[in-house]
Amino acid sequence: MSERVLVEQLQGRADGPVTVSGWVETVRDQKKVQFVILRDETGAVQLVNPATRPTEEPSDQDAAALALTETISGLATGTFLTVQGELKHDERVKLGGVEVKIASLEIAAAALPETPIAADSGMDKRMxxxxxxxxxxxxxxxxxxxxxxxxxxxxxxxxxxxxxxxxxxxxxxxxxxxxxxxxxxxxxxxxxxxxxxxxxxxxxxxxxxxxxxxxxxxxxxxxxxxxxxxxxxxxxxxxxxxxxxxxxxxxxxxxxxxxxxxxxxxxxxxxxxxxxxxxxxxxxxxxxxxxxxxxxxxxxxxxxxxxxxxxxxxxxxxxxxxxxxxxxxxxxxxxxxxxxxxxxxxxxxxxxxxxxxxxxxxxxxxxxxxxxxxxxxxxxxxxxxxxxxxxxxxxxxxxxxxxxxxxxxxxxxxxxxxxxxxxxxxxxxxxxxxxxxxxxxxxxxx
Amino acid sequence: MSERVLVEQLQGRADGPVTVSGWVETVRDQKKVQFVILRDETGAVQLVNPATRPTEEPSDQDAAALALTETISGLATGTFLTVQGELKHDERVKLGGVEVKIASLEIAAAALPETPIAADSGMDKRMxxxxxxxxxxxxxxxxxxxxxxxxxxxxxxxxxxxxxxxxxxxxxxxxxxxxxxxxxxxxxxxxxxxxxxxxxxxxxxxxxxxxxxxxxxxxxxxxxxxxxxxxxxxxxxxxxxxxxxxxxxxxxxxxxxxxxxxxxxxxxxxxxxxxxxxxxxxxxxxxxxxxxxxxxxxxxxxxxxxxxxxxxxxxxxxxxxxxxxxxxxxxxxxxxxxxxxxxxxxxxxxxxxxxxxxxxxxxxxxxxxxxxxxxxxxxxxxxxxxxxxxxxxxxxxxxxxxxxxxxxxxxxxxxxxxxxxxxxxxxxxxxxxxxxxxxxxxxxxx
The missing domain is CATH 3.30.930.10 (Bira Bifunctional Protein; Domain 2)
Known part of the structure; x- marks a missing residue:
């Protein structure tokens, strides 16, 4: 438990290895790069992964990188996970000026793909x-x-x-x-x-x-x-x-x-x-x-x-x-x-x-x-x-x-x-x- | 409400007029002097009153002093009251080294004379x-x-x-x-x-x-x-x-x-x-x-x-x-x-x-x-x-x-x-x- 860093602490932390835990708010799964917005009880941070897509010659590819990309593509909103990665301060990142490049990712509990409510659902449904x-x-x-x-x-x-x-x-x-x-x-x-x-x-x-x-x-x-x-x-x-x-x-x-x-x-x-x-x-x-x-x-x-x-x-x-x-x-x-x-x-x-x-x-x-x-x-x-x-x-x-x-x-x-x-x-x-x-x-x- | 002094504050207070409120813990009704132990949520203090007893020639006596003495004699344990009096530091008083000489006394609510339990009553009765x-x-x-x-x-x-x-x-x-x-x-x-x-x-x-x-x-x-x-x-x-x-x-x-x-x-x-x-x-x-x-x-x-x-x-x-x-x-x-x-x-x-x-x-x-x-x-x-x-x-x-x-x-x-x-x-x-x-x-x- 001691290794986990809260999102609110990232800005004040030096670049380097970091572990964050939270839930998936959104996934932007682009062809060459994947972004995950991870939220915890203190804030949200952008996670990034250079996508490794299957090619016609799979033997040339890194199996772990392929698997990570596939896992990220499959992440449902709400899935709770822990990510180990590299923290990097970058002014261009709108969300807090930091991002974490994913090294490994461990899913604590995967959410079902269909979230039953949205932020604007009726009150009874939200309840x-x-x-x-x-x-x-x-x-x-x-x-x-x-x-x-x-x-x-x-x-x-x-x-x-x-x-x-x-x-x-x-x-x-x-x-x-x-x-x-x-x-x-x-x-x-x-x-x-x-x-x-x-x-x-x-x-x-x-x-x-x-x-x-x-x-x-x-x-x-x-x-x-x-x-x-x-x-x-x-x-x-x-x-x-x-x-x-x-x-x-x-x-x-x-x-x-x-x-x-x-x-x-x-x-x-x-x-x-x-x-x-x-x-x-x-x-x-x-x-x-x-x-x-x-x-x-x-x-x-x-x-x-x-x-x-x-x-x-x-x-x-x-x-x-x-x-x-x-x-x-x-x-x-x-x-x-x-x-x-x-x-x-x-x-x-x-x-x-x-x-x-x-x-x-x-x-x-x-x-x-x-x-x-x-x-x-x-x-x-x-x-x-x-x-x-x-x-x-x-x-x-x-x-x-x-x-x-x-x-x-x-x-x-x-x-x-x-x-x-x-x-x-x-x-x-x-x-x-x-x-x-x-x-x-x-x-x-x- | 602002005038009331808590019992715990008496020791640190200079001699002089004071108002205390609490309930009667005990009354010692001696012929020449009456003592009341008054307790509030912070402690207990001794109140004192030189008794004025009826004589054969009532016309010589202070009616107010007679009434106060009678009121104190009639105080039941548990009665809540407010006393105005004179605070006096006196080392001989075991209870905190202070006492209050009663000037006037106002009963908020008189207790029935018979208290239904004692400190050593059985648990069910105390409950x-x-x-x-x-x-x-x-x-x-x-x-x-x-x-x-x-x-x-x-x-x-x-x-x-x-x-x-x-x-x-x-x-x-x-x-x-x-x-x-x-x-x-x-x-x-x-x-x-x-x-x-x-x-x-x-x-x-x-x-x-x-x-x-x-x-x-x-x-x-x-x-x-x-x-x-x-x-x-x-x-x-x-x-x-x-x-x-x-x-x-x-x-x-x-x-x-x-x-x-x-x-x-x-x-x-x-x-x-x-x-x-x-x-x-x-x-x-x-x-x-x-x-x-x-x-x-x-x-x-x-x-x-x-x-x-x-x-x-x-x-x-x-x-x-x-x-x-x-x-x-x-x-x-x-x-x-x-x-x-x-x-x-x-x-x-x-x-x-x-x-x-x-x-x-x-x-x-x-x-x-x-x-x-x-x-x-x-x-x-x-x-x-x-x-x-x-x-x-x-x-x-x-x-x-x-x-x-x-x-x-x-x-x-x-x-x-x-x-x-x-x-x-x-x-x-x-x-x-x-x-x-x-x-x-x-x-x-x-």
Whole structure:
């Protein structure tokens, strides 16, 4: 393994013997010379071989050279191989100014000759063959961006003494409503539910005195939606902190976190994102704008859009209109919408004593909601009352309510969809494009 | 929120007004003076209040002082509160050499007077009340160690250009055998299975040309075991790398990873682990010892233990014996056991062409297996043959086998149980002790 040289290292390496490994992107099989574009996880390089074609007098020819030429002619796109050859810097080579003259070539696994998808195949077809789709440079970059984004967020938290938790995804009782829960048979006659969010458990960590926690993990929603923003399984970025005065403390942490993480992405991948996605990564200024929901609805109405829902919330088009307003007015990609009515929020959101509005927010990024954050109600008698008001049965919530009976600090947190953030950051049209393997109502494979 | 001072900051702070928040660990309610030990996520501090007791002439007394004394007398263990008071350094105070004279006290949430568990309650009872159990200093430390361990591992990978993936846990077809799979009804008449490991998907990332990937995520096993090492849901640490020559390349990465991560734990928490667990964190030297399975069995037999299984593998006691031998002989806590027979390994382990033995290993840590690692068979015709030999139906494996038909590099990786590593690192007796919320056949709540 130690001999292999990554393609990105070739430019800085002196001419001479070299071993490279990767897959065949294209073959140009000309009569006198053969070119192979070999790609690995770091880039692409041109391989070259002076062709040796059979003549009428085969005895004059080098059998090895003939065989090599024939092998190259037969290479299918996608075949993974290792090449030993001579590295040569040559300004005339457009691809990085280097090429490798092939001395020998070892095929690790030959691809079938017909690739089932092309870069411009429909999304469903590309998802059927996601492992081939992911070979595209821009798709590869998406997951390198994901890596940087997540690591920057975790580093932000770890440097501030947050504790990382892994909360269970198998639950004995539904956390909120049963409507969007997957359920499964557990041992004996038990029923288990797949967690929709780590909400209850990260609150438990507050009762446990953990202070500040985070988790980046799977969440599951049995949601039959087919929008560009929904999945039945998704990666949820969650944090929860104690001793807050209001949801503002949560929002202040989240905006710092996002600004830090997006700056890390720009720093590491900004240039490549410009090349492959044609966009500039924009690091948001902090603080992000805040707009109370009632005011937000007024802004949307003033722009001539009438929100067709009766519950007082924004709808997706309303969110887009609001974000457009914020971009035009403040030049900002993010906006916290605050002061939601209790009727459109979960029972565990704390309510302001004067206004009755919840101490919560949604965070919109370029027109799409990526987060709900809130201070949680930690006074058990108020919590019970609010649950009953929402028509929930306290029986199913007993374990949850117990967390508040033995002392608990004021606390709050947020949940954020990783794929939505990535989609909006990179200007993609669907979370399917930025999810390693998407899961939806009609999509369970590969 | 900004006013709050963490307990760990008190020693370095000048005498004067201070606000601390935390929960009541103990109250010593003496006639003339009251002491409260307040704990937060960073430590414990003594609060003091000169008691004002009711006299026969109440008119002479300060009503506020009387009320404060009464409030403190009524504080239940676990009550979360915020105290404003005067910080005073005093060498005579055993707990950190500081105390806070209470000026005012605000209860965030009062605990019920009877705490349902004690530090020495049985494990099952402590698990029923895990959020209280986690308030113990040593339990809190476990999860700070977890945080450091994981962050060090992720940093190791990120610095080496690994890509972080989030593979789906919902699968259309069982990955290996159906024996230990949870299944659930999906939309329409589909059946979904919960992934036992990200094995297939991290292999898919190799076919996608990702090169090197990692994932730390949930895995599920419908395993009715009640041992100290098994759970139905656990955190799996996985990595997979391309262009390896053998499983040795995987082992070399894993030992570096573990040595780096354990060193980070020692560096950050070594002293506290010594205090609370009574053990010294030992950073393993690299390379770890390697012992072929046949030789390992010989060693165990020579120690007088006869392994009561016919398949040629080690059993748990055999693993303990082997680790004891390695500790005595090499002074090492880890050992790679290599050269397993194909019969006791999955179909996708690559086999050595000469010996027929698999290119795989188990990693034992202080007598317990924490990992299986291997080079994977990437030649699809060999893979199919090996699957059929194992009695698997190729039909259910079609999506998996497709990964190998369009080109794939030689690759391998490992899966490692986070809780096992933590358990062994800290000398705990069960993974239940080091899991935030354990899930087993009879344990789905809280």
């Amino acid at each position: 059927d063959w996601r492992f081939l789709d992911l070979r595209q440079r821009r798709n590869n970059l998406i997951f390198r961006v994901q890596t940087t984004l997540e690591h920057a967020m975790r580093s932000y938290w770890v440097e501030r003494d947050y504790i990382e938790i892994h909360s269970p995804k198998l639950m004995a009782s539904p956390s909120e409503s049963r409507a969007e829960l997957f359920q499964l048979e557990y041992f004996g006659d038990q029923t288990a539910y797949l967690a929709q969010s780590p909400q209850h458990f990260k609150q438990m960590a507050q009762a446990a005195g953990f202070g500040k926690v985070f988790e980046i993990a799977d969440a599951f929603r049995a949601d039959p939606s087919f929008t560009s923003r929904h999945a039945t399984e998704f990666t949820s970025i969650d944090a929860e902190i104690s001793w807050i005065d209001s949801h503002e403390d949560v929002a202040a942490m989240q905006e710092q976190l996002l600004a830090t993480a997006i700056a890390a992405v720009k720093d590491k991948h900004g240039e490549e994102i410009r090349d492959l996605f044609g966009i500039e990564v924009e690091v948001p200024a902090v603080p992000f704008p805040r707009i109370p929901l009632a005011e937000a609805r007024g802004i949307v109405a003033a722009r001539g859009y009438e929100i067709p829902r009766a519950d007082g919330d924004l709808d997706p088009e309303g969110e887009r209109q609001l974000s457009a307003h914020v971009k035009e007015t403040f030049g900002h990609d993010f906006v916290f919408v605050t002061d939601y009515h209790a009727e459109i929020r979960p029972f565990y959101h704390m309510r302001d004593e004067e206004t009755g509005l919840t101490k919560s927010y949604d965070l919109l990024y370029r027109g799409t909601e990526i987060t709900t954050g809130a201070q949680r109600e930690h006074r058990v008698e108020v919590l019970e009352k609010q649950a009953v008001e929402k028509g929930l049965e306290l029986e199913g919530l007993e374990h949850y309510l117990d967390f508040f009976r033995y002392g608990v600090p004021p606390h709050g947190g947020f949940g954020m969809g990783l794929a939505r953030v990535l989609m909006l950051l990179l200007g993609e049209s669907s979370i399917r494009e930025v999810t390693f393997l998407f899961r939806g109502p009609t999509r369970l494979a590969p | 029923d009340w895990r959020f209280l159990d986690l308030r113990q200093r040593r339990n809190n430390l476990i999860f700070r160690v977890q945080t450091t361990l994981e962050h060090a591992m992720r940093s190791y990978w990120v610095e080496r250009d690994y890509i972080e993936i989030h593979s789906p846990k919902l699968m259309a077809s069982p990955s290996e055998s159906r024996a230990e799979l949870f299944q659930l009804e999906y939309f329409g008449d589909q059946t979904a299975y919960l992934a036992q490991s990200p094995q297939h998907f991290k292999q898919m990332a190799q076919a996608a040309g990702f090169g090197k990937v990692f994932e730390i995520a949930d895995a599920f096993r419908a395993d009715p075991s009640f041992t100290s090492r098994h759970a139905t849901e656990f955190t799996s640490i996985d990595a997979e790398i391309s262009w390896i020559d053998s499983h040795e390349d995987v082992a070399a990465m894993q030992e570096q990873l573990l040595a780096t991560a354990i060193a980070a734990v020692k560096d950050k928490h070594g002293e506290e682990i010594r205090d609370l667990f009574g053990i010294e964190v030992e950073v393993p030297a690299v390379p770890f010892p390697r012992i072929p399975l046949a030789e390992a069995r010989g060693i165990v037999a020579a120690r007088g233990y006869e392994i009561p299984r016919a398949d040629g593998d080690l059993d748990p006691e055999g693993e303990r014996q082997l680790s004891a031998h390695v500790k005595e002989t090499f002074g090492h806590d880890f050992v790679f056991v290599t050269d397993y027979h194909a019969e006791i390994r999955p179909f996708y382990h690559m086999r050595d062409e000469e010996t027929g033995l698999t290119k795989s290993y188990d990693l034992l840590y202080r007598g317990t297996e924490i990992t299986t690692g291997a080079q994977r068979e990437h030649r699809v015709e060999v893979l199919e043959k090996q699957a059929v030999e194992k009695g698997l139906e190729l039909e259910g494996l079609e999506h998996y086998l497709d990964f190998f038909r369009y080109g794939v590099p030689p690759h391998g990786g490992f899966g490692m149980g986070l809780a096992r590593v933590l358990m062994l690192l800290l000398g705990e007796s069960s993974i239940r002790e080091v899991t935030f919320l354990f899930r087993g056949p009879t344990r789905l709540a809280p």
